[in-house]
Amino acid sequence: MTEDGKHLYVSYDEYHNLCEKLAIRIHQSGWEFDTILCLARGGMRPGDILSRIFDKPLAIMSTSSYRAEAGTVQGHLDIAHYITTPKGEIAGKVLLVDDLADSGLTLHKVVDMLRSKYTKVTELRTAVLWTKGISKFTPDYSVEFLPTNPWIHQPFESYDSMRPEKLLLEKWKV
Secondary structure, three states: OEEOOOEEEOOHHHHHHHHHHHHHHHHHHOOOOOEEEEEEOOOHHHHHHHHHHHOOOEEEEEEEEEEHHHHOEEEEEEEOOOOEOOOOOOOEEEEEEOOEEOOOHHHHHHHHHHHHHOOOEEEEEEEEEEEEOOOOOOOOEEEEEEOOOOEEEOOOHHHHOOOHHHHHHHHOOO
C-alpha cells in the first residue's frame, strides 16, 4: 500500500490480506456469531470472504451515499428497506461488515436501524478494514486506523468507469 497522506492505493493482494487480518481479529476476540450482514457495495467483498472463512451465511443490505463526482463525494444516505438473507429473517448474533468507517454516518444509521427495527437481532458487532480519523463511529473490529483520512483507492475501482464498450475496445480488442 502506498499512502501520501491524501491518497491510499491498495492492490488486490493487500486488500485480501486486510480481509484475512480482519478475520483473525474477529476470531481472536472469541466472539461467536450466527450471520454476517454486509453493506453493499463496499462490504460485499470483505463480507463474502468472512462468510467463507467462518462458514456463516451472508446477508446483504444495500446502502448508497457516494454517488456524486464519480463516487468521490458523500451525498444523501439511502438505506434499503429489506435485507436479503438465506435464512428467512435476520436474527441472533450478527456481524455487520463494511469496507470502511469514513465519516461513520452509514454505520451509525444502519446500527440504529437494526437495533430499532430488527428485534430478533440479539447482539450486533461491526467490522471494517479501515477506520478514518474523522469517523464518529468506532467499529468493534478494524484492521487499519488512518489518522490522515486519505481517499482509499481500492483495486477494483477501475470498474467504476469501465463500460462494456471500453472493455471490448481497449482491453479485449474485439
